[in-house]
Amino acid sequence: MLAPSQAAGRDSLRDSVRRLWPLMRPHRRRLTAGGVCIVIYVLCWPLLAALAGRLIPAIGAGDLATTLQAVLLALLVFLVQKAAQFGQDTLLAGPALGVSRTLRQQLFARLQRLEFASLDKLSAGDLTYRLTEDADRVGEVIYKTIQDTTPSALQLLAVLGYMLWLDWPLALATLLLAPLVALLVSAFGARVMTAAEQSQRQVSELAGLLAEAIAGLPLVRAYAAEAWLQRRFDAEVEQHRRARYRTLRLLALQHPVVGFLEAGGILTVLLIGAWRIQTGQLDAQGFSSYVAALLMLIDPIAHLTTNFNELQQGQASLQRLRAIEREPVEPPDHPGASDLGAVRGELVLEAIAFGYDPGQPVLNGLDLRVEPGQVVALVGPSGAGKSTLFSLLLRFNVAQRGRVLLDGRDLADLRAAELRRAVALVPQQSQVFSGTVAEAIAFGRPATPEQIQRAARLANADGFIEALPSGYGSRVEERGRNFSGGQLQRLAIARAVLGDPALLLLDEATSALDAEAEDAVQRGLSQAMAGRTVLVIAHRLATVQQAERIVVLAGGRIVEQGSHNQLMAHGGRYRDLCRRQFIQLES
Incomplete structure (x- = not known):
């Protein structure tokens, strides 16, 4: 034996x-x-x-x-x-x-x-x-x-x-x-x-x-x-x-x-x-x-x-x-999955429940409706479910209960690649792959030089790119170490808008920048957001006061929502968060 x-x-x-x-x-x-x-x-x-x-x-x-x-x-x-x-x-x-x-x-x-x-x-x-x-x-x-x-x-x-x-x-x-x-x-x-x-x-x-x-x-x-x-x-x-x-x-x-x-x-x-x-x-x-x-x-x-x-x-x-x-892989598209076609950008979340560990929900019965072209800010303490919500919208994770609808169509019924072409993410810390500037913006997608330049203009990045020795052919080194944080963030915005997404997800894209760089990036964001449905994760509340609607999350639920002035007048969690960040309380 x-x-x-x-x-x-x-x-x-x-x-x-x-x-x-x-x-x-x-x-x-x-x-x-x-x-x-x-x-x-x-x-x-x-x-x-x-x-x-x-x-x-x-x-x-x-x-x-x-x-x-x-x-x-x-x-x-x-x-x-x-x-x-x-x-x-x-x-x-x-x-x-x-x-x-x-x-x-x-x-x-x-x-x-x-x-x-x-x-x-x-x-x-x-x-x-x-x-x-x-x-x-x-x-x-x-x-x-x-x-x-x-x-x-x-x-x-x-x-x-x-x-x-x-x-x-x-x-x-x-x-x-x-x-x-x-x-x-x-x-x-x-x-x-x-x-x-x-x-x-x-x-x-x-x-x-x-x-x-x-x-x-x-x-x-x-x-x-x-x-x-x-x-x-x-x-x-x-x-x-x-x-x-x-x-x-x-x-x-x-x-x-x-x-x-x-x-x-x-x-x-x-x-x-x-x-x-x-x-x-x-x-x-x-x-x-x-x-x-x-x-x-x-x-x-x-x-x-x-x-x-x-x-x-x-x-x-x-x-x-x-x-x-x-190791488990991302679930494949089901056999009946379909393409998106033209997207207006209406977003509806119905009774969403999701948790990474059984018995510990991150989102619990969340309902949210975002109209096409609307700018909505998501605020709340760490662990409230803001980043998890973004992962559901990109279908990195799938809700255990409830539905996420884009233009009335369940995300589970769409092809993942088609969905991600319609939804673009600008993360807090931009990661730009090495290569030329044009390649960093295109990011593997077929694009003409004119389309790349248009995306750069929308992101307020064309000025510094054209000032480079080789323009759009200039090299981006490993981890983008030859560019400033503000320049990298504007490249990330150009990368996001190149595919003309209907839904733009911004994960506090200016929180790590100094005032001058933040101003340049904010101008790029303002141009990139025009005509799109936008969700913004906001850690610094001073950056979202102009949002059409602010949604306050706590414990995986929406506890307050409204404009900055409405929430300040309400005197609830949002006002308390603003007070902690020394934001002017008078509306």
Whole structure:
């Protein structure tokens, strides 16, 4: 009966093959051609062993003619074998790299569809490690498996078959050592896989800390917290060193143990061979061929041992990649989902209830109606449900009860891509992808230069863009670090209005800006909002006093709504919030 770790290892290997095999199918032709090269390469080994059996006695007897003939034949066999080896290595590299590429592409595509609750659980550093290092390791293991492990295993079989044909009693004695070696390799492999998983977890944690530290270095310096961060980093590095050392120590122990068994086996075979020659059951040429074949077993056994350990590490990487596949993704459009068509921008929420955790509702029986072209501000304390409401409007989340209607049509009945073309978000902290300014505004959508320039004018961004050395062709560096916060925010507004959305969602788009930048962005927002239905999340109440309607949320419900003057006169929560922010109370 298999031990639990061995059974788990076998199941894991079976799962790995089942996961990767469909990715290998498109490369059948190259795999077949590479397989032919492998067969030629492997069959050359018994031929070389047979030639060694002729060559060694001829050298001992001083037979120059036989020696020369055997050397020339061996050179010819070597030439054919090395040509076949080159063929297998080059032909099989393509499928291995192709599988790694496809696996990475599939996982990134799934990553883009993960539910946001799942994304929040995974750190950026960990995901980066999985999609780079882990994916590369899986590709390397596939390559070694088909380019090195398979030929080594076939070489073992071919050479052992030749040894059995030469002298089966001597070959059987040799084979008695094989189960012991296999058990040792398997036992070491299971422990190596466990150690490798721990090591990879530590690398992921280290990558996560690095990503966090690099992004937060200005804050660290501002608080003179360098020593604290260095201690955290040193501790993570030490944990990684220890985890990696455990893996390397296991590998270091395995090689001498297995090597000692191999050496002992060879010496035992030599002793038995000498006895069989003395008793006349084997001649010198046959024994020379047998010893040559025996020596040919050492290299493939070493390769199989090393590759088995790498296979275990590759399985650990594949399991980490498959963990992404097990995370829930955004629900797909249902079969009857339809396009939006022309949108006026009427928004109705009917008895909406939603919670991220069961029993803890964020929105609870919320009703709201927004007329086309109306500007509505959402205010309230943190946790009141303002951002959650935006996530429902973009269908990042789906209400557990109630309906969200856009122009009388339930969002659940619309195609998500069509909905998101009609609803645009301007977040509080603008993230602009690297590329040209024009690419940052277009954001993957087909757009003419005229359309991009029009969006920039609406966002009050055309002035600073045209002043750049290359205008709309100027580069936006990583994280937009070569632009100011106000410029980035105006690029984000241009990006939002490029598709002419009917519904504009503003998540306090000016709260992180200074007065001058805020004024420029506000002008852009005023132009972008014209003729659209607009919902504004407001943390600073001074920015929403001109909204047509202000909706006050608390506990997932609407507790007050009206204009600024109406709510101030009412004397409720809104007035209290204004008082706390030192806003003039007289209307």
